[in-house]
Amino acid sequence: MTPHTPVGRPLRPQGKLLQEDARRHHRSLLLQQLFREGPASRADLARASGLTRVTVSDLVGEMLADGFVSELGAPAESRVGKPPTLVGLAADSHHIIGLDLSETDRMSGAVVNLAGTVVARHEVHVDGAVGEQAVELVQRLAAELVAMTDRPVLGIGVGSPGVVDTLGTVIDAPNLAWTDTPLAARLAEAFELPVFVANDANTAVLGEHTFGESGDGGLMVLRVGTGVGAGFVLGGSLLHGHLGAAGEIGHVVVDPSGETCACGRTGCLETLLSAPTLRRSVAEPGVDGPSVLADVGTRLGEVLAPVVAALNLHEIVLSGPAELLDGPLLDAADRTIRERTMPISSTGLAVRTSKLGEDVVVVGAVVLVLAGELGVS
Amino acid sequence: MTPHTPVGRPLRPQGKLLQEDARRHHRSLLLQQLFREGPASRADLARASGLTRVTVSDLVGEMLADGFVSELGAPAESRVGKPPTLVGLAADSHHIIGLDLSETDRMSGAVVNLAGTVVARHEVHVDGAVGEQAVELVQRLAAELVAMTDRPVLGIGVGSPGVVDTLGTVIDAPNLAWTDTPLAARLAEAFELPVFVANDANTAVLGEHTFGESGDGGLMVLRVGTGVGAGFVLGGSLLHGHLGAAGEIGHVVVDPSGETCACGRTGCLETLLSAPTLRRSVAEPGVDGPSVLADVGTRLGEVLAPVVAALNLHEIVLSGPAELLDGPLLDAADRTIRERTMPISSTGLAVRTSKLGEDVVVVGAVVLVLAGELGVS
Known part of the structure; x- marks a missing residue:
């Protein structure tokens, strides 16, 4: 994973922070369950996560307010008694921008929902752009994709050629003439969004692992x-x-x-x-x-x-x-x-x-964002 | 790791169990800190672990009672004011039995302390023993080693040739004619101790990783x-x-x-x-x-x-x-x-x-026990 590490955050959480981390972790547990297994009742979520019913209800309430989950009504095959309400991941509540910079002639990207479904696509021709010009091209592509969705954008994920460090700096990508290019930091500054960059083969394997069965x-x-x-x-x-x-x-x-x-x-x-x-x-x-x-x-x-x-x-x-x-x-x-x-x-x-064909890098770039922002993959 | 999984334990902890797991996890954090970094004050432990001072004092008290840690007095270079008391891993409070079954002609073993230091050694000749006879030979070796220490024995770790599953059953070890041999279960029953078995190359890499710099x-x-x-x-x-x-x-x-x-x-x-x-x-x-x-x-x-x-x-x-x-x-x-x-x-x-020479498998087998029982490695 290529985490987006907020500057100045201590490496080891202390006191109050530990509780916030625990809350974030518990929320991720629930989202992960909904992401992997589909809709569930609050009771199902409590059973599967080991959290108390009270904690689950509290966290689900928070996620309903944020829009990440929605209530789906009762399951059709519900037994006698009051049927439980199912909650599910609200796949289109937020969108994610995924970029694939691994091809020689073009940079491609997509608007993808939280379930990994491509909502819109766009691409730009590289035309020999290298160095700073190539960074600007990535920014243009990202901006055009951001403009293609009216949903809140959770973040931008990028599969780049070359060796990329855990902060999203491209150490060396000869085709684009990038050396120690802080791509994640540049995009994060331009868009004020969380940005995650990884090597294209690494994003591909994340895409395949998460969405390729x-x-x-x-x-x-x-x-x-x-x-x-x-x-x-x-x-x-x-x-x-x-x-x-x-x-x-x-x-x-x-x-x-x-x-x-x-x-x-x-x-x-x-x-x-x-x-x-x-x-x-x-x-x-x-x-x-x-x-x-x-x-x-x-x-x-x-x-x-x-x-x-x-x-x-x-x-x-x-x-x-x-x-x-x-x-x-x-x-x-x-x-x-x-x-x-x-x-x-x-x-x-x-x-x-x-099974994902040429989308594998873009979809994998989206997984970087899902994992980094929501703790699911 | 080859965990000793108590039979009947649910795969996902629920309710109260989650709290016990958290306590166990927190205790492991402190032991891990003492194991890796050496003696520390309670305040140091709180800083490093992110736990509160109260929780740390509580857990240290528990570990003092169990004997796993001991108080070492104040550090020599202590500053003004009342010097803090250091606590450290009590390396000889418990011993661990490590066995190496990977050699053709003999089975060797050692009594090892919690810091990975060999306290005593013993070996038995294989003399062509295979199948059930070989299991009995392992039991004899373990019994003789257990008799060589007067400390409580934390568990038995074994590096075995062949393919070993996560429950410590040797799936296939041609030299010893073992097929689906439940070695961990057999030893656990005979000694009423936690037993961990892994392939000898896997124990070797754990030994080198933990004690080989x-x-x-x-x-x-x-x-x-x-x-x-x-x-x-x-x-x-x-x-x-x-x-x-x-x-x-x-x-x-x-x-x-x-x-x-x-x-x-x-x-x-x-x-x-x-x-x-x-x-x-x-x-x-x-x-x-x-x-x-x-x-x-x-x-x-x-x-x-x-x-x-x-x-x-x-x-x-x-x-x-x-x-x-x-x-x-x-x-x-x-x-x-x-x-x-x-x-x-x-x-x-x-x-x-x-750097560990021929001890690497035995010491690695000990790491299986340290990790499985105390959560340190």
Whole structure:
């Protein structure tokens, strides 16, 4: 997660603050329940959360006032006696702006409701904008999206290329020529809204985990685009890594005598697997496309086998151009992983493409806001 | 972690239980502070934990009565005014039994105090014991260790070979011919003590994480013995994996035309890297030992590179025979990882041997008990 940390807040809560934190935590418990399980009565919420009926009624009252939940009436199959009133997440009470900066030619974004449904979309062409110009382009895109909704905006979430720190500063994104660019702070200042920025593969894995029917058994999303990168959700949490650089699997060397990579080194997985390279490879005259894709899939499987064995993953999701990834490439990767690991490592593993398609980064950016502001994901 | 889950306890605490859980949680906060940071005054504990002075005094009183902490008098450099009394973890108030079942010829164990210091040791020869006989051998070893201390025993922790579930049942340990063997339940019944069992590589990584001067940036311990397996602590937590089989990196195929492995497959990393194989390889007539070890280190580095890139690990610790691992093997693995990953993936990485030596599994088994019973690690 990339938290929006209010400046000056003590790292450890003290005295009164602890009580406020507890209240916020309890409220998140209830919202999380409604978010994941759907509408429930106050009694259901008390049972599921372990909070008292009084506390639940109090918190529900507060959330009704804020508009985050609404009363839905009694369930149809209610038994004898006075039927309990159900409360549910008011999905359109607030909207969230999600941005995807990971594509080379355009920046895309969407207005998304609290249930993860895209309400409106917008995009801007990059036209070679880099550095400060690219930051201004992000601001323009965000402003246009904010203008497209009449609901209160809960916050802005951004999936950015490159390495991003936990404060939402882009440490290094070569394509946009960003170095130590405080993107979250810039947007927060411009819009006076909470802003959360994370690497696009990390937002993708959050999107898939929350809205892609994924479990908590260990999920990897491999993004295949201009570059190749991965995001991991392990034990229900996004993996950051020691220096915030988890997921840089596109730059594992698979062929020391291979082609020069964008990173300056030689024979990285990305030199075989990036979308432009795949497109070029299958279009070469006289080439058997499916067999080329299967060869790349085998190399991918060889890189992923140690990761699968180490983590005992539940799901690997490939995200990118389906016409290239789905089919011989995915099949060969899947087969190679199983050939190169013990049955217990791969028995419970599913290798598939994303169900969210190209929305996965935008929707994942929205999850950053849901998690940071409401404590749900 | 492998929790000792009392039978019949509801999964979600309700009403009164929630308060007891909160009290237990608060007590763990204080113990954790004393465990990690050393002696402190009640005021220090209140500041660090965010609890009120009254709550802290109450809980400290309870822990003084239980013997887990003791009063140490005032600090030497105390300023003017009445000096505050320091309280500290009473390391020898209770002892813990730690067992290491991972070696082929013997089962070893120790009596360990709350600070992780080994107080006494004992071992028994396996002599081919398998199945029920092996369970009885574990019971005998534990009984002999329990008899070696006159302090209350907080619990028994066990590092076992094989795949172990979260209830401490050994799902599969071929060397001991254990299949679905409820080791934790058997020992808990025999000793009427809390018992925690985990895979030996998992206990090793907990031991290294807690007592081996390791940080929270991502730690992998690779155990090289009869078999080869790894344990991971990521974000401060032990990684279990989808089916509890995380860390099975010894069975990644590195040479499809290689030797037959104990697992029945061909060319697993373990066929090159197990301690018996390494010993055999360097002893072959006419062989250049260091160069053989460097070759194996290179293969190990090739398997670890994708894992390092994926997880952005902080530390990789090799645990096993130092005369084989430390030197050309470790150096070649380290070099290969750096050659095959981006600088940002490996810049912050240290590759080293364990500082805890052969005690790492026993001490890690003790951490299972500390964490499960006192909430500290």
